[in-house]
Amino acid sequence: MRLVTREALLSFRRTPLLSSLSVAAIAFALFTTGLYFLVSLNFRSALEGLAERVEVVAFLMRGTPAESVALASQDIAAFPEVESVDFVSEDQALARARVELEEFREAYQDLATNPLPASLEIRLKPPYRTAEAAGAVADRLAGYPFISDVRYGRDWIQRLDRIRRLATVVQLVIGLAFALVAVATIGVTIRLTVLQRAREIAIMRLVGATNGFIRSPFLLEGALKGLLGGILSLLLCWASFSAFRTGLGAELVDLQFFSGGEMLLMVGFGTLLGLMGSLLSVGRHLRAV
Amino acid sequence: MIRFAHVTKTYPSGTGALRNVSFHVPKGQFVFLTGHSGAGKSTILSLISAHEAPTSGEVRVAGLNVHTLGAGEVPKLRRRLGIVFQDFRLLEYRTAEENVAFALEVTGVPARLIPGRVTRALTKVGLAGKARAYPHEMSGGEQQRVAIARALVNDPPIILADEPTGNLDERATKGVFQLLRDINAGGTSVIMATHNLDLVREADYRVLELKQGEVVYDSADEPREEEL
Numbered sequence: 001m002r003l004v005t006r007e008a009l010l011s012f013r014r015t016p017l018l019s020s021l022s023v024a025a026i027a028f029a030l031f032t033t034g035l036y037f038l039v040s041l042n043f044r045s046a047l048e049g050l051a052e053r054v055e056v057v058a059f060l061m062r063g064t065p066a067e068s069v070a071l072a073s074q075d076i077a078a079f080p081e082v083e084s085v086d087f088v089s090e091d092q093a094l095a096r097a098r099v100e101l102e103e104f105r106e107a108y109q110d111l112a113t114n115p116l117p118a119s120l121e122i123r124l125k126p127p128y129r130t131a132e133a134a135g136a137v138a139d140r141l142a143g144y145p146f147i148s149d150v151r152y153g154r155d156w157i158q159r160l161d162r163i164r165r166l167a168t169v170v171q172l173v174i175g176l177a178f179a180l181v182a183v184a185t186i187g188v189t190i191r192l193t194v195l196q197r198a199r200e201i202a203i204m205r206l207v208g209a210t211n212g213f214i215r216s217p218f219l220l221e222g223a224l225k226g227l228l229g230g231i232l233s234l235l236l237c238w239a240s241f242s243a244f245r246t247g248l249g250a251e252l253v254d255l256q257f258f259s260g261g262e263m264l265l266m267v268g269f270g271t272l273l274g275l276m277g278s279l280l281s282v283g284r285h286l287r288a289v
Numbered sequence: 290m291i292r293f294a295h296v297t298k299t300y301p302s303g304t305g306a307l308r309n310v311s312f313h314v315p316k317g318q319f320v321f322l323t324g325h326s327g328a329g330k331s332t333i334l335s336l337i338s339a340h341e342a343p344t345s346g347e348v349r350v351a352g353l354n355v356h357t358l359g360a361g362e363v364p365k366l367r368r369r370l371g372i373v374f375q376d377f378r379l380l381e382y383r384t385a386e387e388n389v390a391f392a393l394e395v396t397g398v399p400a401r402l403i404p405g406r407v408t409r410a411l412t413k414v415g416l417a418g419k420a421r422a423y424p425h426e427m428s429g430g431e432q433q434r435v436a437i438a439r440a441l442v443n444d445p446p447i448i449l450a451d452e453p454t455g456n457l458d459e460r461a462t463k464g465v466f467q468l469l470r471d472i473n474a475g476g477t478s479v480i481m482a483t484h485n486l487d488l489v490r491e492a493d494y495r496v497l498e499l500k501q502g503e504v505v506y507d508s509a510d511e512p513r514e515e516e517l
Contacts, residue, residue, distance in 0.1 A: 003394055014382050203378050206338075207439065208367035209395035211360065 007217035008224060011197070018196065019225065022189040026229025027236065029182035030270050034237040034258075036178050040171045042255055047164055054129040054160070056122040056137050056152040062090075064118070064146040072144055073120060081128035081137050086121040090114050117148065131158040183273060186229075190222050190277035194285055201285055211286050218282045219275055226274020230267035234258075290316045290447060290478050291337060296346035298332055298502075307332055308502040309346070314480065316446065319473045321489050322482040324499035330482035333499075334449050337480070338370055339363045351446060368396050371440025371448040371477075375455035377432045379424045385435045386411060386420040392439045410438040414468055430461025437468055448472060450481040454488070462488070 012019045060069065069087060077085045088096070093116040122141075124133060134157055138150040194201075197218075204214045238257065245255050258266065291314040298307040307329045314320055322330040335341040336348050339355050348355040351369050358366060379388050389407045398406070411417050414434040424432050433453060440448055450469060454462040466488050473479045483489065489496055498506035 199378075200380060203380060203391075204395055205364075206367065206372055206378065207392040207395055208364045208443070210364045213395055 004216045004220055008220040011193075011217070011221050012224075015193070015196065018193055022193055023225050023228045023232065025189040026186050026226055026270060026274060027232035029185040030230055030233035030266065030273075031236040033175075033178040033182045034233050034266055035240060036175060037262075038237060038241060038258065040167075040175065041258070043167065044171075045256055047160070047167060048126070050160055051126070051129040051164070052123075054124055054134060054152070054157055056124070056134055056141065056150065058120045058122065058138075058141045058144075058147045059117045059149040059151075060119060061146045061148045062117060068146055069118075069120070072146075076120065076122060076141070079137060079140070081124050081133050083123045083125045086123075088119045088121055090116055090118045093118065120147075129157075131161050183277075186226070186273045187277045187280065190225070190274065191281040193221070194218060194278070194281040198285060201282075205286075214286065215279070215282050218278045222274040222276075222278025223271050224274070226271040226277075227267060229274065230270025233270065234263055234266060290314055290318075290351060291480070292347075292349045293333070293336075294347045294349075296336065296343045296348055298329075298336065298341065299344050306502045307336075307343075310502070310504055311346075312497060312504060312507060314478055317473070317476045317478055319470070319479045319492070319494040320481070321494055321496045322480065322499065323484070323486070323489060323496060326484075328499040329502045330499055331451055332502075334372075334451050334480065334482060337447075337449060338372055339366050364396075368443055369445050369447065371437075371443065371445040373433070373436050373440050373448065373450040373453045375452035377424070377429075377436045377456075379432055379435055379439075381424045384421050384423055385416060385427070385438075388424070388435055389439045389442050392442050396443060406442055407438075410442040411435075413441060413472075414438045415464075428461065429457050430464055433457060433461070433465050434468065437465070437472075441472065445477070447478045447480065450479065452482055452484065454483065454485055466491075 073085045073087060076082055091114065094114045097116060120141075122137065124137065128134070128137075131154055134152040135154065138152050141147055141150045201214055241255070241257055248255075293310050293312050296307055296310045300306055310329070310333070322333060324330055332341070336343055336355065337350055339358060342356055350366060353362070353366055355366065380391065383391065386407050389410050390403050393403045393406060394400075408417065408420070411420055414437050416431060416434050416438065419427060419431060419435075422431075424435070427435070433456075437448075437453075448469065453469070454465055457465060462485065469479050469481060470492065496506065496508040497504055
Protein backbone atom coordinates (compact mmCIF):
# COMPACT_ATOMS: atom_id res chain seq x y z
CA MET A 1 0.00 0.00 0.00
CA ARG A 2 2.87 2.32 0.88
CA LEU A 3 4.44 1.50 -2.48
CA VAL A 4 1.17 2.10 -4.30
CA THR A 5 0.80 5.53 -2.68
CA ARG A 6 4.39 6.39 -3.53
CA GLU A 7 3.94 5.37 -7.17
CA ALA A 8 0.71 7.36 -7.48
CA LEU A 9 2.24 10.49 -5.95
CA LEU A 10 5.40 10.04 -8.01
CA SER A 11 3.35 10.31 -11.15
CA PHE A 12 1.98 13.68 -9.98
CA ARG A 13 5.49 14.93 -9.34
CA ARG A 14 6.89 13.54 -12.56
CA THR A 15 4.27 14.95 -14.88
CA PRO A 16 3.01 18.06 -13.09
CA LEU A 17 1.66 19.61 -16.27
CA LEU A 18 -0.31 16.62 -17.47
CA SER A 19 -1.56 15.91 -13.96
CA SER A 20 -2.72 19.49 -13.45
CA LEU A 21 -4.32 19.45 -16.86
CA SER A 22 -6.30 16.36 -16.08
CA VAL A 23 -7.35 17.73 -12.71
CA ALA A 24 -8.43 20.94 -14.48
CA ALA A 25 -10.31 18.99 -17.13
CA ILE A 26 -12.15 17.01 -14.47
CA ALA A 27 -12.84 20.22 -12.53
CA PHE A 28 -14.28 22.02 -15.56
CA ALA A 29 -16.34 19.06 -16.65
CA LEU A 30 -17.83 18.85 -13.16
CA PHE A 31 -18.07 22.64 -12.94
CA THR A 32 -20.34 22.95 -15.98
CA THR A 33 -22.44 20.06 -14.71
CA GLY A 34 -22.50 21.63 -11.25
CA LEU A 35 -23.50 25.05 -12.59
CA TYR A 36 -26.29 23.46 -14.52
CA PHE A 37 -27.55 21.66 -11.45
CA LEU A 38 -27.28 24.86 -9.44
CA VAL A 39 -29.47 26.67 -11.95
CA SER A 40 -31.96 23.86 -12.06
CA LEU A 41 -31.95 23.61 -8.26
CA ASN A 42 -32.91 27.26 -7.96
CA PHE A 43 -35.47 26.98 -10.73
CA ARG A 44 -37.07 24.11 -8.89
CA SER A 45 -37.12 25.95 -5.61
CA ALA A 46 -38.72 28.94 -7.34
CA LEU A 47 -41.40 26.63 -8.69
CA GLU A 48 -41.88 25.14 -5.25
CA GLY A 49 -42.32 28.69 -3.93
CA LEU A 50 -45.09 29.19 -6.44
CA ALA A 51 -46.67 25.90 -5.57
CA GLU A 52 -46.83 26.93 -1.92
CA ARG A 53 -49.43 29.42 -2.96
CA VAL A 54 -51.77 26.70 -4.11
CA GLU A 55 -54.74 27.15 -1.82
CA VAL A 56 -58.34 26.05 -1.71
CA VAL A 57 -60.78 28.63 -0.35
CA ALA A 58 -64.23 27.57 0.84
CA PHE A 59 -66.71 30.42 1.37
CA LEU A 60 -69.22 29.95 4.15
CA MET A 61 -72.89 30.85 4.15
CA ARG A 62 -73.80 33.76 6.28
CA GLY A 63 -74.97 32.78 9.73
CA THR A 64 -73.23 29.41 9.90
CA PRO A 65 -72.87 28.52 13.59
CA ALA A 66 -69.30 28.70 14.93
CA GLU A 67 -69.52 25.10 16.27
CA SER A 68 -70.31 23.71 12.82
CA VAL A 69 -67.37 25.61 11.38
CA ALA A 70 -65.01 24.36 14.10
CA LEU A 71 -66.20 20.78 13.60
CA ALA A 72 -65.82 21.01 9.84
CA SER A 73 -62.35 22.55 10.23
CA GLN A 74 -61.22 19.53 12.26
CA ASP A 75 -62.78 17.26 9.70
CA ILE A 76 -61.06 18.96 6.81
CA ALA A 77 -57.71 19.15 8.58
CA ALA A 78 -57.81 15.35 8.74
CA PHE A 79 -57.93 15.04 4.92
CA PRO A 80 -54.71 13.35 3.77
CA GLU A 81 -53.97 16.20 1.34
CA VAL A 82 -54.47 19.01 3.80
CA GLU A 83 -51.66 20.76 5.62
CA SER A 84 -53.60 23.45 7.47
CA VAL A 85 -57.05 25.01 7.72
CA ASP A 86 -57.46 28.69 8.64
CA PHE A 87 -60.75 30.28 9.47
CA VAL A 88 -61.14 33.82 8.15
CA SER A 89 -64.10 35.60 9.72
CA GLU A 90 -66.22 38.18 7.91
CA ASP A 91 -64.51 41.01 9.81
CA GLN A 92 -61.04 39.66 9.04
CA ALA A 93 -61.96 39.39 5.38
CA LEU A 94 -63.07 43.02 5.35
CA ALA A 95 -59.94 44.20 7.13
CA ARG A 96 -57.77 42.31 4.67
CA ALA A 97 -59.69 43.68 1.71
CA ARG A 98 -59.19 47.23 2.96
CA VAL A 99 -55.43 46.70 3.09
CA GLU A 100 -54.96 44.68 -0.08
CA LEU A 101 -57.45 46.28 -2.44
CA GLU A 102 -56.44 49.90 -2.21
CA GLU A 103 -58.47 50.92 -5.24
CA PHE A 104 -61.66 49.99 -3.42
CA ARG A 105 -60.65 51.40 -0.06
CA GLU A 106 -63.20 54.16 -0.38
CA ALA A 107 -65.91 51.74 -1.29
CA TYR A 108 -65.16 49.49 1.68
CA GLN A 109 -64.87 52.50 4.00
CA ASP A 110 -68.46 53.52 4.34
CA LEU A 111 -70.23 50.25 4.22
CA ALA A 112 -73.20 49.82 6.46
CA THR A 113 -72.96 46.06 6.38
CA ASN A 114 -70.05 43.79 5.55
CA PRO A 115 -70.66 42.18 2.14
CA LEU A 116 -67.74 39.72 2.46
CA PRO A 117 -68.40 36.12 3.55
CA ALA A 118 -66.33 34.21 6.08
CA SER A 119 -64.14 31.50 4.63
CA LEU A 120 -61.88 28.54 5.31
CA GLU A 121 -58.44 28.80 3.71
CA ILE A 122 -57.00 25.37 3.13
CA ARG A 123 -53.33 24.81 2.36
CA LEU A 124 -52.25 21.53 0.85
CA LYS A 125 -49.23 19.36 1.64
CA PRO A 126 -46.37 19.66 -0.90
CA PRO A 127 -47.07 16.50 -2.95
CA TYR A 128 -50.76 17.53 -3.31
CA ARG A 129 -50.19 21.01 -4.69
CA THR A 130 -51.55 19.96 -8.06
CA ALA A 131 -54.70 20.78 -9.98
CA GLU A 132 -55.95 17.24 -9.55
CA ALA A 133 -55.55 17.08 -5.76
CA ALA A 134 -56.89 20.61 -5.28
CA GLY A 135 -59.92 19.69 -7.41
CA ALA A 136 -60.57 16.56 -5.35
CA VAL A 137 -60.43 18.52 -2.12
CA ALA A 138 -62.72 21.20 -3.58
CA ASP A 139 -65.28 18.56 -4.59
CA ARG A 140 -65.37 17.13 -1.08
CA LEU A 141 -65.71 20.63 0.42
CA ALA A 142 -68.65 21.40 -1.82
CA GLY A 143 -70.52 18.57 -0.07
CA TYR A 144 -70.78 20.55 3.21
CA PRO A 145 -74.24 22.21 3.37
CA PHE A 146 -72.94 25.52 4.81
CA ILE A 147 -70.23 25.97 2.16
CA SER A 148 -71.57 28.17 -0.59
CA ASP A 149 -68.64 28.25 -2.97
CA VAL A 150 -65.18 26.71 -3.40
CA ARG A 151 -62.35 28.32 -5.39
CA TYR A 152 -58.82 27.13 -6.04
CA GLY A 153 -57.59 28.92 -9.19
CA ARG A 154 -57.77 25.83 -11.36
CA ASP A 155 -56.33 27.42 -14.46
CA TRP A 156 -53.11 28.65 -13.00
CA ILE A 157 -52.57 25.49 -10.97
CA GLN A 158 -52.96 23.47 -14.13
CA ARG A 159 -50.43 25.69 -15.86
CA LEU A 160 -48.04 25.31 -12.92
CA ASP A 161 -48.46 21.54 -13.15
CA ARG A 162 -47.50 21.59 -16.79
CA ILE A 163 -44.45 23.75 -16.18
CA ARG A 164 -43.30 21.52 -13.36
CA ARG A 165 -43.69 18.35 -15.42
CA LEU A 166 -41.86 19.89 -18.35
CA ALA A 167 -39.11 21.22 -16.09
CA THR A 168 -38.54 17.80 -14.57
CA VAL A 169 -38.13 16.15 -17.98
CA VAL A 170 -35.95 18.91 -19.41
CA GLN A 171 -33.75 18.96 -16.34
CA LEU A 172 -33.33 15.23 -16.38
CA VAL A 173 -32.41 15.10 -20.07
CA ILE A 174 -30.02 18.05 -20.03
CA GLY A 175 -28.55 16.97 -16.71
CA LEU A 176 -27.89 13.52 -18.12
CA ALA A 177 -26.24 15.04 -21.19
CA PHE A 178 -24.01 17.21 -19.01
CA ALA A 179 -23.04 14.26 -16.86
CA LEU A 180 -22.26 12.15 -19.94
CA VAL A 181 -20.04 14.85 -21.39
CA ALA A 182 -18.26 15.09 -18.05
CA VAL A 183 -17.74 11.33 -17.98
CA ALA A 184 -16.39 11.32 -21.54
CA THR A 185 -14.03 14.24 -20.91
CA ILE A 186 -12.66 12.68 -17.78
CA GLY A 187 -12.33 9.28 -19.45
CA VAL A 188 -10.31 10.73 -22.31
CA THR A 189 -8.09 12.75 -19.98
CA ILE A 190 -7.25 9.78 -17.84
CA ARG A 191 -6.70 7.60 -20.84
CA LEU A 192 -4.12 10.11 -21.96
CA THR A 193 -2.13 9.71 -18.75
CA VAL A 194 -2.31 5.96 -19.03
CA LEU A 195 -1.15 6.05 -22.67
CA GLN A 196 1.71 8.25 -21.65
CA ARG A 197 2.78 5.50 -19.29
CA ALA A 198 2.22 2.56 -21.63
CA ARG A 199 5.96 1.95 -21.65
CA GLU A 200 6.07 1.81 -17.91
CA ILE A 201 3.19 -0.65 -17.84
CA ALA A 202 5.02 -2.85 -20.34
CA ILE A 203 8.16 -2.80 -18.19
CA MET A 204 6.17 -3.62 -15.06
CA ARG A 205 4.75 -6.64 -16.82
CA LEU A 206 8.21 -7.58 -18.00
CA VAL A 207 9.62 -7.82 -14.51
CA GLY A 208 6.67 -9.90 -13.33
CA ALA A 209 4.31 -7.41 -11.72
CA THR A 210 0.79 -8.78 -11.30
CA ASN A 211 -2.08 -6.96 -12.99
CA GLY A 212 -3.44 -5.93 -9.62
CA PHE A 213 -0.12 -4.40 -8.71
CA ILE A 214 0.08 -2.48 -11.98
CA ARG A 215 -3.48 -1.27 -11.68
CA SER A 216 -3.53 0.02 -8.12
CA PRO A 217 -1.28 3.10 -8.48
CA PHE A 218 -3.28 4.18 -11.54
CA LEU A 219 -6.55 3.73 -9.71
CA LEU A 220 -5.34 5.71 -6.73
CA GLU A 221 -4.01 8.39 -9.05
CA GLY A 222 -7.31 8.57 -10.92
CA ALA A 223 -9.34 8.73 -7.73
CA LEU A 224 -7.06 11.44 -6.35
CA LYS A 225 -7.41 13.50 -9.52
CA GLY A 226 -11.18 13.05 -9.40
CA LEU A 227 -11.23 14.16 -5.77
CA LEU A 228 -9.13 17.25 -6.48
CA GLY A 229 -11.18 18.02 -9.58
CA GLY A 230 -14.40 17.65 -7.60
CA ILE A 231 -13.23 20.04 -4.87
CA LEU A 232 -11.96 22.51 -7.46
CA SER A 233 -15.28 22.40 -9.33
CA LEU A 234 -17.14 23.14 -6.09
CA LEU A 235 -14.93 26.17 -5.50
CA LEU A 236 -15.59 27.33 -9.05
CA CYS A 237 -19.33 26.85 -8.58
CA TRP A 238 -19.22 28.77 -5.32
CA ALA A 239 -17.25 31.60 -6.91
CA SER A 240 -19.69 31.92 -9.81
CA PHE A 241 -22.63 31.64 -7.46
CA SER A 242 -21.31 34.42 -5.21
CA ALA A 243 -20.49 36.64 -8.16
CA PHE A 244 -23.94 36.11 -9.61
CA ARG A 245 -25.68 36.77 -6.33
CA THR A 246 -23.70 39.94 -5.70
CA GLY A 247 -24.46 41.12 -9.21
CA LEU A 248 -28.14 40.41 -8.77
CA GLY A 249 -28.51 41.83 -5.28
CA ALA A 250 -28.91 39.26 -2.54
CA GLU A 251 -32.10 40.65 -1.06
CA LEU A 252 -33.96 40.48 -4.35
CA VAL A 253 -34.02 36.74 -4.84
CA ASP A 254 -33.42 33.98 -2.35
CA LEU A 255 -30.81 31.89 -4.21
CA GLN A 256 -29.71 28.52 -2.92
CA PHE A 257 -26.33 26.84 -3.07
CA PHE A 258 -25.83 23.08 -2.80
CA SER A 259 -26.53 21.50 0.57
CA GLY A 260 -23.69 19.75 2.41
CA GLY A 261 -24.91 16.39 1.17
CA GLU A 262 -25.05 17.58 -2.41
CA MET A 263 -21.52 18.94 -2.18
CA LEU A 264 -20.29 15.60 -0.84
CA LEU A 265 -22.17 13.91 -3.64
CA MET A 266 -20.44 16.08 -6.22
CA VAL A 267 -16.94 15.43 -4.86
CA GLY A 268 -17.79 11.76 -4.52
CA PHE A 269 -19.02 11.70 -8.11
CA GLY A 270 -15.72 13.25 -9.25
CA THR A 271 -13.72 10.66 -7.33
CA LEU A 272 -15.82 7.85 -8.72
CA LEU A 273 -15.37 9.18 -12.26
CA GLY A 274 -11.61 9.36 -11.80
CA LEU A 275 -11.56 5.83 -10.48
CA MET A 276 -13.78 4.40 -13.23
CA GLY A 277 -11.89 6.25 -15.96
CA SER A 278 -8.60 4.78 -14.73
CA LEU A 279 -10.04 1.33 -14.32
CA LEU A 280 -11.36 1.30 -17.88
CA SER A 281 -8.27 2.69 -19.57
CA VAL A 282 -5.75 0.64 -17.58
CA GLY A 283 -7.84 -2.45 -18.07
CA ARG A 284 -7.80 -1.96 -21.81
CA HIS A 285 -4.06 -1.53 -21.67
CA LEU A 286 -3.41 -4.59 -19.58
CA ARG A 287 -5.25 -6.71 -22.09
CA ALA A 288 -3.50 -5.12 -25.05
CA VAL A 289 0.13 -5.46 -23.92
CA MET B 290 14.87 -26.00 -18.37
CA ILE B 291 13.25 -24.93 -21.66
CA ARG B 292 11.58 -27.35 -24.01
CA PHE B 293 9.84 -26.63 -27.32
CA ALA B 294 7.85 -29.56 -28.70
CA HIS B 295 6.57 -29.19 -32.30
CA VAL B 296 5.82 -25.53 -31.78
CA THR B 297 4.08 -23.70 -34.59
CA LYS B 298 3.19 -20.04 -34.41
CA THR B 299 1.43 -18.26 -37.23
CA TYR B 300 0.74 -14.55 -37.58
CA PRO B 301 -1.76 -13.04 -39.95
CA SER B 302 1.11 -11.23 -41.66
CA GLY B 303 3.21 -14.39 -42.01
CA THR B 304 6.41 -12.83 -40.68
CA GLY B 305 8.26 -14.16 -37.66
CA ALA B 306 6.21 -17.32 -37.69
CA LEU B 307 7.57 -20.63 -36.43
CA ARG B 308 7.06 -24.00 -38.07
CA ASN B 309 7.30 -27.19 -36.07
CA VAL B 310 10.17 -26.07 -33.87
CA SER B 311 11.52 -28.52 -31.30
CA PHE B 312 14.54 -28.13 -29.06
CA HIS B 313 15.58 -28.51 -25.47
CA VAL B 314 17.81 -26.22 -23.45
CA PRO B 315 19.20 -27.92 -20.35
CA LYS B 316 19.92 -26.06 -17.14
CA GLY B 317 22.93 -23.81 -17.28
CA GLN B 318 23.36 -23.83 -21.05
CA PHE B 319 24.23 -20.78 -23.18
CA VAL B 320 22.40 -20.79 -26.49
CA PHE B 321 22.70 -18.39 -29.42
CA LEU B 322 19.63 -17.87 -31.57
CA THR B 323 20.80 -16.66 -34.98
CA GLY B 324 19.14 -15.95 -38.30
CA HIS B 325 17.90 -13.05 -40.37
CA SER B 326 15.38 -10.54 -39.15
CA GLY B 327 11.96 -12.11 -39.22
CA ALA B 328 13.35 -15.63 -39.02
CA GLY B 329 11.59 -16.18 -35.70
CA LYS B 330 14.22 -15.40 -33.04
CA SER B 331 12.14 -12.88 -31.18
CA THR B 332 9.07 -15.09 -31.52
CA ILE B 333 10.88 -17.85 -29.66
CA LEU B 334 11.76 -15.43 -26.86
CA SER B 335 8.17 -14.10 -26.71
CA LEU B 336 6.86 -17.65 -26.44
CA ILE B 337 9.24 -18.41 -23.58
CA SER B 338 8.19 -15.27 -21.69
CA ALA B 339 4.48 -15.90 -22.36
CA HIS B 340 4.04 -12.65 -24.21
CA GLU B 341 2.60 -14.86 -26.90
CA ALA B 342 1.02 -18.29 -27.04
CA PRO B 343 1.91 -20.97 -29.59
CA THR B 344 -0.63 -21.76 -32.30
CA SER B 345 0.13 -25.44 -31.74
CA GLY B 346 2.70 -27.49 -29.90
CA GLU B 347 3.96 -27.09 -26.37
CA VAL B 348 6.39 -24.73 -24.66
CA ARG B 349 7.63 -25.70 -21.21
CA VAL B 350 9.74 -23.35 -19.13
CA ALA B 351 11.11 -24.27 -15.71
CA GLY B 352 8.50 -27.00 -15.42
CA LEU B 353 5.55 -24.78 -16.40
CA ASN B 354 3.48 -25.32 -19.51
CA VAL B 355 3.43 -21.77 -20.85
CA HIS B 356 0.37 -22.34 -23.02
CA THR B 357 -1.90 -23.30 -20.16
CA LEU B 358 -0.83 -20.67 -17.63
CA GLY B 359 -3.64 -18.64 -16.12
CA ALA B 360 -3.43 -14.86 -16.11
CA GLY B 361 -2.35 -14.97 -12.47
CA GLU B 362 0.51 -17.37 -13.16
CA VAL B 363 2.18 -15.43 -15.97
CA PRO B 364 3.81 -12.98 -13.52
CA LYS B 365 5.18 -15.98 -11.60
CA LEU B 366 6.78 -17.27 -14.78
CA ARG B 367 8.25 -13.86 -15.58
CA ARG B 368 9.88 -13.71 -12.16
CA ARG B 369 11.88 -16.82 -13.09
CA LEU B 370 13.14 -15.09 -16.22
CA GLY B 371 15.51 -12.17 -16.57
CA ILE B 372 14.75 -10.39 -19.81
CA VAL B 373 17.10 -8.01 -21.60
CA PHE B 374 16.27 -6.07 -24.77
CA GLN B 375 18.17 -4.23 -27.44
CA ASP B 376 16.59 -0.93 -26.33
CA PHE B 377 17.27 -1.51 -22.59
CA ARG B 378 13.74 -0.57 -21.52
CA LEU B 379 14.72 1.31 -18.40
CA LEU B 380 12.39 3.75 -16.65
CA GLU B 381 14.05 7.03 -17.52
CA TYR B 382 12.96 9.04 -14.51
CA ARG B 383 14.42 6.52 -12.10
CA THR B 384 18.06 6.11 -11.15
CA ALA B 385 20.00 2.93 -11.87
CA GLU B 386 19.37 1.59 -8.38
CA GLU B 387 15.68 2.53 -8.51
CA ASN B 388 15.32 0.71 -11.80
CA VAL B 389 16.83 -2.42 -10.32
CA ALA B 390 14.88 -2.05 -7.08
CA PHE B 391 11.67 -1.73 -9.10
CA ALA B 392 11.93 -5.38 -10.19
CA LEU B 393 12.09 -6.40 -6.54
CA GLU B 394 9.35 -4.06 -5.36
CA VAL B 395 6.81 -5.25 -7.89
CA THR B 396 7.41 -8.85 -6.86
CA GLY B 397 6.76 -8.07 -3.22
CA VAL B 398 10.26 -8.52 -1.77
CA PRO B 399 10.37 -7.07 1.78
CA ALA B 400 11.65 -3.48 1.70
CA ARG B 401 14.52 -4.11 4.13
CA LEU B 402 16.03 -6.75 1.81
CA ILE B 403 15.94 -4.55 -1.29
CA PRO B 404 18.97 -2.21 -0.87
CA GLY B 405 21.40 -5.07 -0.26
CA ARG B 406 20.22 -7.07 -3.23
CA VAL B 407 20.26 -4.01 -5.49
CA THR B 408 23.83 -3.17 -4.51
CA ARG B 409 24.90 -6.73 -5.08
CA ALA B 410 23.33 -6.82 -8.55
CA LEU B 411 24.85 -3.46 -9.53
CA THR B 412 28.25 -4.57 -8.25
CA LYS B 413 27.98 -7.74 -10.30
CA VAL B 414 27.53 -5.71 -13.49
CA GLY B 415 30.31 -3.29 -12.48
CA LEU B 416 28.08 -0.24 -11.91
CA ALA B 417 28.12 0.13 -8.14
CA GLY B 418 29.56 3.62 -8.63
CA LYS B 419 26.68 4.74 -10.86
CA ALA B 420 23.80 3.70 -8.63
CA ARG B 421 22.46 7.25 -8.43
CA ALA B 422 22.79 8.03 -12.14
CA TYR B 423 19.73 8.38 -14.39
CA PRO B 424 19.62 6.45 -17.67
CA HIS B 425 20.21 9.58 -19.76
CA GLU B 426 23.41 10.20 -17.81
CA MET B 427 24.83 6.83 -18.79
CA SER B 428 26.31 5.36 -21.96
CA GLY B 429 24.46 2.69 -23.89
CA GLY B 430 26.72 0.00 -22.49
CA GLU B 431 26.07 1.20 -18.96
CA GLN B 432 22.33 1.32 -19.52
CA GLN B 433 22.40 -2.25 -20.79
CA ARG B 434 24.33 -3.27 -17.69
CA VAL B 435 21.63 -1.70 -15.53
CA ALA B 436 19.06 -3.68 -17.51
CA ILE B 437 21.08 -6.83 -16.92
CA ALA B 438 21.33 -6.03 -13.21
CA ARG B 439 17.55 -5.66 -13.16
CA ALA B 440 17.23 -9.02 -14.94
CA LEU B 441 19.58 -10.65 -12.44
CA VAL B 442 18.29 -9.22 -9.22
CA ASN B 443 15.55 -11.83 -8.77
CA ASP B 444 18.13 -14.62 -9.26
CA PRO B 445 16.31 -16.14 -12.23
CA PRO B 446 17.43 -19.52 -13.56
CA ILE B 447 17.07 -18.22 -17.13
CA ILE B 448 18.17 -15.01 -18.85
CA LEU B 449 16.55 -14.09 -22.18
CA ALA B 450 18.50 -11.54 -24.20
CA ASP B 451 17.03 -10.15 -27.41
CA GLU B 452 19.86 -8.54 -29.40
CA PRO B 453 21.38 -7.18 -26.19
CA THR B 454 24.36 -5.70 -28.05
CA GLY B 455 22.42 -4.42 -31.08
CA ASN B 456 22.68 -0.78 -30.02
CA LEU B 457 26.20 -0.88 -28.59
CA ASP B 458 29.64 -0.07 -29.95
CA GLU B 459 32.32 -2.74 -30.14
CA ARG B 460 33.81 -2.12 -26.75
CA ALA B 461 30.48 -2.02 -24.95
CA THR B 462 29.43 -5.13 -26.88
CA LYS B 463 32.42 -7.05 -25.62
CA GLY B 464 31.78 -5.92 -22.05
CA VAL B 465 28.09 -6.84 -22.09
CA PHE B 466 28.77 -10.18 -23.73
CA GLN B 467 31.46 -10.98 -21.17
CA LEU B 468 28.97 -10.13 -18.45
CA LEU B 469 26.43 -12.58 -19.90
CA ARG B 470 29.17 -15.24 -20.08
CA ASP B 471 30.04 -14.65 -16.42
CA ILE B 472 26.39 -14.95 -15.46
CA ASN B 473 26.16 -18.20 -17.41
CA ALA B 474 29.29 -19.46 -15.68
CA GLY B 475 27.39 -19.05 -12.41
CA GLY B 476 24.87 -21.66 -13.61
CA THR B 477 22.20 -19.49 -15.22
CA SER B 478 20.85 -20.52 -18.63
CA VAL B 479 21.19 -17.76 -21.21
CA ILE B 480 19.23 -17.60 -24.45
CA MET B 481 20.63 -14.83 -26.61
CA ALA B 482 19.24 -13.79 -29.96
CA THR B 483 21.88 -12.01 -32.02
CA HIS B 484 23.00 -10.91 -35.45
CA ASN B 485 26.58 -10.56 -34.32
CA LEU B 486 28.38 -13.59 -35.74
CA ASP B 487 31.70 -12.43 -34.28
CA LEU B 488 30.32 -13.10 -30.83
CA VAL B 489 28.99 -16.46 -31.94
CA ARG B 490 32.41 -17.44 -33.29
CA GLU B 491 34.25 -16.08 -30.28
CA ALA B 492 32.51 -18.43 -27.86
CA ASP B 493 32.01 -22.12 -28.18
CA TYR B 494 28.33 -22.10 -27.28
CA ARG B 495 25.41 -23.91 -28.76
CA VAL B 496 23.93 -22.22 -31.84
CA LEU B 497 20.34 -22.55 -33.06
CA GLU B 498 19.99 -21.03 -36.51
CA LEU B 499 16.55 -20.13 -37.74
CA LYS B 500 15.43 -19.61 -41.28
CA GLN B 501 11.87 -18.71 -42.14
CA GLY B 502 10.57 -20.10 -38.92
CA GLU B 503 12.44 -23.39 -38.95
CA VAL B 504 15.52 -24.53 -37.10
CA VAL B 505 17.95 -25.15 -39.95
CA TYR B 506 21.01 -25.73 -37.81
CA ASP B 507 21.58 -26.85 -34.24
CA SER B 508 25.22 -27.16 -33.21
CA ALA B 509 24.15 -29.62 -30.52
CA ASP B 510 23.32 -32.09 -33.30
CA GLU B 511 26.94 -32.13 -34.50
CA PRO B 512 29.59 -34.20 -32.85
CA ARG B 513 32.12 -31.94 -31.19
CA GLU B 514 35.66 -31.89 -32.49
CA GLU B 515 37.09 -33.63 -29.48
CA GLU B 516 34.53 -36.40 -29.89
CA LEU B 517 35.65 -37.15 -33.44
